[in-house]
Amino acid sequence: MLPQPPERSQESIPVEPERQFTGENSRRQEGRDQLILPVSEGSCRVLSDYILTKTLGVGSMGKVKLAQHVNSGEKFAIKILPRVIPNPNTSSETVAKATVKDASNDIRPLREAALSMLLHHPYICRMREMTVHQNRYYMVLEYVNGGQMLDYIISHGRLRERAARKFARQIGSALEYCHKNNVVHRSLKIEDILISQAGNIKIIDFGLSNVYDPSTHLKTFCGSGYFPAPEMLNAKAYIGPEGDVWSFGVVLYVLACGKVPFDDRDMPALHAKIKRGSVGYPVWLNPGCKHLLSRMLVTDPSTRATLTEVLNHPWMTQGFPGPPDPHLVRREPLRFNEVDSNVIYRMTGFEFGTEEEVEKKLVEVLRSDIYHRAVQHWERKRCINKSRDDVTNEKHWDSSSSISLGYKSAETDLTASPSRKSKCFSGLDFYCRKLFSPAPSSPATLALHLPSKLPSNLSRGDACEPTDPTYGFHPLISIYFLVREKMERERVEGPGHFANS
Numbered sequence: 001m002l003p004q005p006p007e008r009s010q011e012s013i014p015v016e017p018e019r020q021f022t023g024e025n026s027r028r029q030e031g032r033d034q035l036i037l038p039v040s041e042g043s044c045r046v047l048s049d050y051i052l053t054k055t056l057g058v059g060s061m062g063k064v065k066l067a068q069h070v071n072s073g074e075k076f077a078i079k080i081l082p083r084v085i086p087n088p089n090t091s092s093e094t095v096a097k098a099t100v101k102d103a104s105n106d107i108r109p110l111r112e113a114a115l116s117m118l119l120h121h122p123y124i125c126r127m128r129e130m131t132v133h134q135n136r137y138y139m140v141l142e143y144v145n146g147g148q149m150l151d152y153i154i155s156h157g158r159l160r161e162r163a164a165r166k167f168a169r170q171i172g173s174a175l176e177y178c179h180k181n182n183v184v185h186r187s188l189k190i191e192d193i194l195i196s197q198a199g200n201i202k203i204i205d206f207g208l209s210n211v212y213d214p215s216t217h218l219k220t221f222c223g224s225g226y227f228p229a230p231e232m233l234n235a236k237a238y239i240g241p242e243g244d245v246w247s248f249g250v251v252l253y254v255l256a257c258g259k260v261p262f263d264d265r266d267m268p269a270l271h272a273k274i275k276r277g278s279v280g281y282p283v284w285l286n287p288g289c290k291h292l293l294s295r296m297l298v299t300d301p302s303t304r305a306t307l308t309e310v311l312n313h314p315w316m317t318q319g320f321p322g323p324p325d326p327h328l329v330r331r332e333p334l335r336f337n338e339v340d341s342n343v344i345y346r347m348t349g350f351e352f353g354t355e356e357e358v359e360k361k362l363v364e365v366l367r368s369d370i371y372h373r374a375v376q377h378w379e380r381k382r383c384i385n386k387s388r389d390d391v392t393n394e395k396h397w398d399s400s401s402s403i404s405l406g407y408k409s410a411e412t413d414l415t416a417s418p419s420r421k422s423k424c425f426s427g428l429d430f431y432c433r434k435l436f437s438p439a440p441s442s443p444a445t446l447a448l449h450l451p452s453k454l455p456s457n458l459s460r461g462d463a464c465e466p467t468d469p470t471y472g473f474h475p476l477i478s479i480y481f482l483v484r485e486k487m488e489r490e491r492v493e494g495p496g497h498f499a500n501s
């Protein structure tokens with residue numbers, strides 16, 4: 001087992017002005033600010049409506065505390081991240097440099113909060129709200145109480161094949177949902193996978209995630225330890241999703257084999273092994289799983305399997321009628337004359353610019369020829385699918401309902417398997433060397449522009465077909481949809497409401 005981080009003594013939080021981050025623009029927040037009084041009460045701390053109790057975990061950025069809502073009694077996890085305050089005694093040049101650095105340090109938690117509050121997926125940990133103090137951020141998260149996948153593997157060894165497939169399908173479902181919304185995780189690792197009480201996964205820590213435009217490249221080095229893709233270590237520009245496929249491959253290797261594919265105590269030596277990409281597979285590993293891993297752990301991102309290939313791989317779909325459900329809601333293409341300013345002003349936290357700039361850029365994308373062609377194609381396809389569905393429904397409405405029941409029961413069947421203890425080989429002592437992980441660099445600013453060519457996520461097979469205008473077309477459109485869907489949920493369920501699972 002990994003040595004548990006020591007429980008730190010209860011700290012006292014100074015009284016300081018607090019700002020609630022709800023994804024809304026600060027201009028309209030004027031007058032809403034209130035003073036929060038975090039106080040000690042016995043051995044617990046009170047923060048606004050939450051009583052903070054034990055430490056759930058400590059990460060490189062901060063710590064996570066268990067909290068209980070004073071009125072509802074509901075449990076949450078509160079992630080506490082320090083804010084870097086410039087030292088007033090330093091020279092003006094140093095202060096100026098520090099201010100730039102602080103601004104970029106601020107970007108990560110703000111973007112993490114903005115994304116975590118918008119993403120709505122059963123296998124992604126949700127965020128209810130974030131409170132910004134002078135010295136700290138407090139992120140109120142869904143409490144995931146089934147433990148860490150890492151602890152399970154350390155104590156039980158590798159997973160049985162069916163359990164590995166179940167969790168791989170859930171990770172794949174969450175990644176597809178993100179990618180289809182122009183979001184990349186960029187630092188997926190086994191520690192970021194928690195288990196809910198229902199026995200499903202929840203991905204935490206979107207701290208290094210970002211939105212991506214399929215027609216441009218990101219440059220920031222992200223990821224740490226055993227999981228970053230070789231192109232990130234080589235400081236090459238990347239689009240985004242291909243790096244997540246690599247990290248997903250490393251996670252799947254750990255689930256299926258009980259050890260990491262690339263290992264070394266020495267960080268430069270570890271990075272050299274990752275860049276070389278030569279992987280050893282245990283002789284007992286299922287050949288289908290080995291083939292899938294060999295397609296994911298390809299050093300050249302242009303020949304690495306796409307997420308679509310991974311999710312449709314025979315090993316992934318074995319025992320299921322198809323790839324995992326990405327839990328995407330049905331969307332109609334957005335028209336430039338339908339853009340709602342109430343949605344625009346909540347598109348904050350992504351360095352998109354001012355409200356006016358966001359609206360201008362969004363309308364520009366929506367009026368572009370390439371978008372227009374994508375919408376026309378989407379509509380034609382819908383007509384064809386609709387007439388096909390009508391014919392199928394008339395002829396086979398009975399059999400279609402039985403297919404959907406079959407799918408559900410297959411997922412339910414697999415859900416039961418992880419509780420069975422595996423006596424397989426356990427080789428995860430590598431986590432005792434976790435301290436070797438390099439610190440992440442500051443995130444890059446996203447340049448938003450009109451796609452000048454077809455997005456390159458269309459490569460390999462479907463390059464002649466325009467991208468779906470409702471999913472993955474452009475980050476501004478995706479974030480617009482996510483904000484609008486969040487507003488709709490708030491209207492129905494009430495603000496910040498979500499059920500822990």
Ligand SMILES: Nc1ncnc2c1ncn2[C@@H]1O[C@H](COP(=O)(O)OP(=O)(O)OP(=O)(O)O)[C@@H](O)[C@H]1O
Binds near residue numbers: 056061062064204205
């Ligand atoms: N929602 C949650 N429910 C329960 N425990 C959690 C939750 N979120 C985080 N934790 C615990 O806190 C630990 C640290 O959280 P997290 O990884 O988000 O922190 P971090 O500082 O961003 O870490 P990193 O080192 O990956 O940057 C996790 O490994 C987990 O044990």
